[in-house]
Amino acid sequence: MVPKTKKIWLDGKFVDWDAAQVHVLSHTLHYGVGAFEGIRCYRTEDGGSAIFRLKEHVDRLFASAHIVLLAIPYSHEEICQAIRKTLAVNGLTEGYVRPIVFIGDGEMGLFVKTNPIRVAVAAWAWGAYLGEEGIKKGIRAKVSSFNRHHVNAAMTKGKINGNYVNSVLAKWEVVKAGYDEAVMLDTEGYVAEGSGENIFIVRNGFLQTSPLTSILPGITRDSVLTIARKLDIPFKESRFTRDEMYIADEMFFTGTAAEITPVREVDDRRVGTGKPGPITKRIQEAFFDIVRGKDALFAHWLDVLK
Ligand SMILES: Cc1ncc(COP(=O)(O)O)c(C=O)c1O
Structure with a gap:
């Protein structure tokens, strides 16, 4: 409740x-x-x-x-x-x-x-959407059989109420199957986003996230890219496939509700070591420092309550 x-x-x-x-x-x-x-x-x-x-x-x-x-x-x-x-x-x-x-x-x-x-x-008051344990240790994700919207069927750049039927179906499917969160592929089969999060993978020190084509332009996603720039972590916004998640060294979801939640397993394959990896941890730490007002460089992201 x-x-x-x-x-x-x-x-x-x-x-x-x-x-x-x-x-x-x-x-x-x-x-x-x-x-x-x-x-x-x-x-x-x-x-x-x-x-x-x-x-x-x-x-x-x-x-x-x-x-x-x-x-x-x-x-x-x-x-x-x-x-x-x-x-x-x-x-x-x-x-x-x-x-x-x-x-x-x-x-x-x-x-x-x-x-x-x-x-x-x-x-x-709302705590960690995918659980405190999930934030610390990572969650188990599964690719849903429901595709993300085609770009000319629903307007994916908007956080539009009706769009979320698709997310609810995906979330139910994977939670019923025993997983924590859904990965949704776009209509061409590339990784798009989670049911309510954007997705990042890391391979050989390189951060990668799906391009904005068919996904919600996440504000946490944008924050992570800005943090990566500051931390000199190379990144690219380009399409990747589900097996690139399987062979990634690290993977995480980003979202206002989910914050930065590592993924330790996807489709029953361990991601990397099965624990949150070093780049995920650096980004997570930087993100929580920023939201808690510990990084003066990003003070302009905070609307201070008077
Ligand atoms: C489908 C979807 N993708 C991504 C996100 C992440 O967006 P943000 O980081 O702005 O919360 C959300 C959450 O709003 C979402 O519902």
């Missing part, structure tokens, strides 16, 4: 957690046209708190909404403020924030013109 907080920001006002209800004829509930974000706030070394890459998350929320023709009835800064206030009003110094843009009720059918575009922001 999501641990309840006091208030949810809904259409410009705070309402009690239990009162944040929508009508069953809300358009998005039926057709999936909506946009959302997942954002984390961390306690920082100096005793404060900061939202990680808030601007980029809100940029992506607007981009996702734009892709599915939703005009968010608030400015970028108003959404940023709603997110900051939702954390503050709930007394959260660390946690996960979920803004969502959706189409309310009114008309039905696919082409609607007058339904309200609604926005909510909820926040709650």
Whole structure:
């Protein structure tokens, strides 16, 4: 269960957690046209708190909404403020924030013109998505039989509600089979992303991640590439196959929820030594230092809560 907080920001006002209800004829509930974000706030070394890459998350929320023709009835800064206030009003110094843009009720059918575009922001305490143990020791992944979306079937650059049916099917399939997370291949058979994460492999000291073609442009993915540049770890964004995961020295997932989670096994093949490798560990350490405000070089990624 999501641990309840006091208030949810809904259409410009705070309402009690239990009162944040929508009508069953809300358009998005039926057709999936909506946009959302997942954002984390961390306690920082100096005793404060900061939202990680808030601007980029809100940029992506607007981009996702734009892709599915939703005009968010608030400015970028108003959404940023709603997110900051939702954390503050709930007394959260660390946690996960979920803004969502959706189409309310009114008309039905696919082409609607007058339904309200609604926005909510909820926040709650949420630990490691793939488990604390997973972050430390690595998880077991499996390639799902469900492909990632074709680029001209669903709009993969957006974090769009309906797109996640595909992710849910993949996640269920592999969890039911006893694994922790799904690897999804694109429609040409190359490794695309996880059900809610981007994917990196390391081979011979070289970091590699799938190009942006058919995947969500992850903000953690971008952070990792920036960290790699800083740490002088060579990298490339280019397609790779499932057997390149099998023979990788290291592999990890990145995502706001999953943070940086090493993969110790994929499709029952041990990855590298079966333990988080040295490059994964360096990147993980650098990432957690940054989110916790220990690296002044990346202070601009932190939206400090006042
Ligand atoms: C399908 C998918 N890929 C990748 C990611 C990682 O993106 P980010 O690092 O911005 O959270 C997510 C999570 O938002 C996702 O849902």
